[in-house]
Amino acid sequence: MLQTTIGRAPQQRQIPVLVVEDDDATREALHYLLADSGYEVTEAINGVAALERLRAKREPCVVLADWWMPGMDGLRLLEAINHTPTLANRLSFVLMTAAYTPSLYDTPPVRQLIRQGRFRLLKKPFDIDNVLSLVENAVDDLDDHLDGVGHARRKARDCSGVS
Numbered sequence: 001m002l003q004t005t006i007g008r009a010p011q012q013r014q015i016p017v018l019v020v021e022d023d024d025a026t027r028e029a030l031h032y033l034l035a036d037s038g039y040e041v042t043e044a045i046n047g048v049a050a051l052e053r054l055r056a057k058r059e060p061c062v063v064l065a066d067w068w069m070p071g072m073d074g075l076r077l078l079e080a081i082n083h084t085p086t087l088a089n090r091l092s093f094v095l096m097t098a099a100y101t102p103s104l105y106d107t108p109p110v111r112q113l114i115r116q117g118r119f120r121l122l123k124k125p126f127d128i129d130n131v132l133s134l135v136e137n138a139v140d141d142l143d144d145h146l147d148g149v150g151h152a153r154r155k156a157r158d159c160s161g162v163s
Helices: 024-036 047-057 074-082 102-106 108-115 128-160
Strands: 017-020 041-044 061-066 091-097 119-123
Touching (some): 024 061, 024 128, 041 047, 047 061, 047 074, 061 128, 074 091, 074 108, 119 128
Parallel strands (some): 017 061, 061 091, 091 119
């Protein structure tokens, strides 16, 4: 079983990770790394396959997606997610790219998730500790978001007198 350089033993994580990557070797390496670190991991080869899995599963998750992929790339996937509130409200997004450009942060789907505190960028090539740290931070971001959504729903319910 994998141990990080931090020396922590892996524990079972509550929020699953969807790895969206067209390169088989990278996708498999990320799958094994995250699974060995206690995450439930599913895979998709592009954005279209990722959307199918996200719509079918209907649970909170972290999406770790490559920017450049055939079919539907990572940014188009993020746009599709943001146009589907039932998906956008239960995800945290990590975009992987070797072709980083500061203008990436100026795209509407990225700005939206940045405002909500649920967007991270993973620059390629990456190391194990960086991947694990970013995914763990994305999980924490999503936990915080879901706690806030749950609190807002409870407060609205309390104010309306509905139990």
